[in-house]
Amino acid sequence: ACACACACVCMCVLLLFLLVSRGAQHNRVDLHGLYVKEALETIEERIQNGEPGSVLYVITGKGSHSRDGQARIKPAVLRYLQEHHIRCQELNAGMLQVTL
Numbered sequence: 626a627c628a629c630a631c632a633c634v635c636m637c638v639l640l641l642f643l644l645v646s647r648g649a650q651h652n653r654v655d656l657h658g659l660y661v662k663e664a665l666e667t668i669e670e671r672i673q674n675g676e677p678g679s680v681l682y683v684i685t686g687k688g689s690h691s692r693d694g695q696a697r698i699k700p701a702v703l704r705y706l707q708e709h710h711i712r713c714q715e716l717n718a719g720m721l722q723v724t725l
Contacts (some may be wrong), residue, residue, distance in 0.1 A: 655684040664698045665705055672711065675725040683713075683721040691694050 654663040654671050668683065675681055688696025702721065707715050712724040 626641050652680060653682040653684070656724045657684065657690075657697065661697050661701045665701060668702055668705060670725060672709075672723070677725055679725050681723045681725060682716075683723055685719055685721060703724070 651723070654667060656667060659667065664685075671681055683703055685704060686696065688694060688699065691697055696706035699721075703713070706721075706723065714722045716722050
């Protein structure tokens with residue numbers, strides 16, 4: 626029952642993300658509501674399919690909605706970008722500007 630409930634929650638989160646981002650600008654990605662693994666998969670896909678030299682605005686959030694108020698997505702995304710030598714600039718506490 627627990628595995629089924631977790632799978633259902635994951636599917637709902639993914640569906641919500643797809644619905645919200647469907648009309649989003651092509652140079653912006655909002656990672657709110659995703660698990661870290663899903664957020665990293667999304668970033669990786671957007672970077673691989675992006676135009677070299679273009680800018681991608683990544684909304685990570687500040688972690689305000691995390692159980693303990695600690696950001697999880699932003700540190701993971703920053704670590705991913707650093708490991709892949711991708712330039713980014715922190716625009717504010719919940720948004721990054723990534724140069725592809």
